[in-house]
Amino acid sequence: MSKARSGTTAAAEPAPEQPVVSVGNLHKTFTLHLQGGLELPVLRGVALDVVPGECVALTGPSGCGKSTLLRCLYGNYLPPAGSVHVRHRGEWLDLGAASPRQVVDLRRHTLGHVTQFLRAVPRVPAIELVAEPLLRTGHAPEAARARAEALLEQLHLPRRLWSLPPATFSGGEQQRVNIARGFAAGHPVLLLDEPTASLDAANRERVIELIRAALEGGAAIVGIFHDESVRNAVATRELNLDAGRNAA
Numbered sequence: 040m041s042k043a044r045s046g047t048t049a050a051a052e053p054a055p056e057q058p059v060v061s062v063g064n065l066h067k068t069f070t071l072h073l074q075g076g077l078e079l080p081v082l083r084g085v086a087l088d089v090v091p092g093e094c095v096a097l098t099g100p101s102g103c104g105k106s107t108l109l110r111c112l113y114g115n116y117l118p119p120a121g122s123v124h125v126r127h128r129g130e131w132l133d134l135g136a137a138s139p140r141q142v143v144d145l146r147r148h149t150l151g152h153v154t155q156f157l158r159a160v161p162r163v164p165a166i167e168l169v170a171e172p173l174l175r176t177g178h179a180p181e182a183a184r185a186r187a188e189a190l191l192e193q194l195h196l197p198r199r200l201w202s203l204p205p206a207t208f209s210g211g212e213q214q215r216v217n218i219a220r221g222f223a224a225g226h227p228v229l230l231l232d233e234p235t236a237s238l239d240a241a242n243r244e245r246v247i248e249l250i251r252a253a254l255e256g257g258a259a260i261v262g263i264f265h266d267e268s269v270r271n272a273v274a275t276r277e278l279n280l281d282a283g284r285n286a287a
């Protein structure tokens with residue numbers, strides 16, 4: 040019998056956190072046109088709710104659909120069945136029904152996506168690439184630059200590289216610029232696709248710190264972390280997409 044029912048005063052329970060990402064019965068099938076229209080079902084009935092402060096690691100063997108699910112969450116794929124909703128500006132945004140303008144606004148203010156590859160505009164210095172998401176969300180130039188410098192410092196990108204375009208940087212240096220850019224705006228929802236893929240142990244540790252700080256700040260994260268030590272360090276739970284072929 041609960042305390043409340045036995046007549047004693049129950050301590051007030053904190054209200055459970057509300058999800059900021061909600062995926063329901065999601066399906067995604069690729070049609071291989073070069074192979075006579077062969078259908079390749081990848082996601083079948085995925086369900087997932089993510090609350091602030093939670094980091095869900097997508098797991099399962101190669102080809103089970105981890106990147107496909109991240110792309111559905113980012114609005115790159117329109118799923119044929121099921122739903123993807125993200126809390127945006129205080130309301131649920133249905134990615135299946137959102138206009139391109141709404142998806143752009145969602146990505147600018149709410150939904151960050153950090154991949155392992157830097158897709159940068161040529162000839163733009165690293166520091167400006169990192170500051171850019173902050174400028175786009177209305178931060179003053181000085182504040183944006185200060186935050187960009189702090190991130191590059193935290194990720195130990197040598198200061199001599201800050202004013203150079205990253206085209207000639209090493210894989211690990213480019214990835215750190217990409218991570219700094221992805222974390223700069225403090226998006227409340229972050230999708231991380233192998234954020235430590237090209238990094239050595241010391242730099243992996245710095246990215247782990249950054250992810251943990253984002254979680255403590257209330258970010259909701261869904262990510263793919265092939266490195267087990269990174270996954271164990273940041274994930275609050277796992278979603279195995281191969282279990283029962285996707286039924287979560």
Ligand SMILES: Nc1ncnc2c1ncn2[C@@H]1O[C@H](COP(=O)(O)OP(=O)(O)OP(=O)(O)O)[C@@H](O)[C@H]1O
Pocket residue numbers: 069070071079081099100101102103104105106107108
């Ligand atoms: N655009 C596409 N067209 C056709 N098939 C695709 C497409 N994208 C992915 N696939 C197929 O869908 C399946 C899932 O791919 P996905 O990249 O999501 O797997 P994954 O779990 O992320 O794999 P890995 O761990 O190897 O990165 C694979 O069999 C892949 O070949």
